[in-house]
Amino acid sequence: MAILPILSYPDPRLRTIAEPVQQVNDKIKTLISDMTETMYHAKGIGLAATQVNQHIQLIVMDLSENGDSRRVFINPKVTPLVEEKQPYEEGCLSVPTVYDSVERPTKVKIEALDEEGNAFEEIAEGLLAVCIQHEMDHLNGVLFVDYLSNLKQSRARDKVRKAVKQMEKAKA
Ligand code: K1U
Ligand code: ZN
Numbered sequence: 001m002a003i004l005p006i007l008s009y010p011d012p013r014l015r016t017i018a019e020p021v022q023q024v025n026d027k028i029k030t031l032i033s034d035m036t037e038t039m040y041h042a043k044g045i046g047l048a049a050t051q052v053n054q055h056i057q058l059i060v061m062d063l064s065e066n067g068d069s070r071r072v073f074i075n076p077k078v079t080p081l082v083e084e085k086q087p088y089e090e091g092c093l094s095v096p097t098v099y100d101s102v103e104r105p106t107k108v109k110i111e112a113l114d115e116e117g118n119a120f121e122e123i124a125e126g127l128l129a130v131c132i133q134h135e136m137d138h139l140n141g142v143l144f145v146d147y148l149s150n151l152k153q154s155r156a157r158d159k160v161r162k163a164v165k166q167m168e169k170a171k172a
Pocket of ligand 1: 043044045046047048089090091092093094130131134135138
């Protein structure tokens with residue numbers, strides 16, 4: 001397993017549209033393992049392949065308290081089931097230190113393949129609904145800060161640049 005570098009906002013590679021996975025082979029399984037280790041190391045609850053510069057439709061997620069319930073979504077399709085939206089204070093491993101409220105539909109249908117390539121369907125509410133929509137946005141080149149005002153986006157860019165510099169200094 002390996003910890004992969006996570007792209008930071010405003011890196012233009014985060015705007016790439018992900019391609020569908022053609023086959024769940026050993027290469028994809030290795031990437032799933034590496035993304036899982038990267039997500040746990042960064043203390044995230046989700047990670048999209050786009051964030052580690054792999055432009056395929058692959059998401060890992062673990063919403064459990066003790067980090068023992070990793071889930072995989074390959075070629076996911078997410079459909080809102082209600083018009084009602086609720087705000088949630090979101091964060092993003094590609095936008096470190098920035099948190100803000102985003103409104104999203106509260107109930108969605110997820111259709112995807114699991115890590116064995118088996119199709120499944122699930123109705124999601126609560127944090128799963130928030131997180132899968134956030135991760136789907138990554139696969140479509142969208143970041144949660146895109147929903148914020150221009151002023152907040154400009155502040156976020158400055159804050160992330162400073163945070164990344166500090167993280168690099170701490171590593172050296
Ligand atoms: O996509 C990512 O960068 C992962 C992101 C997922 C996410 C968190 C909160 C709302 C929507 C999507 C994170 O995990 S950021 C880390 C974080 O803020 C967090 C970590 C644990 C619990 C709650 C938030
Ligand atoms: Zn994110």
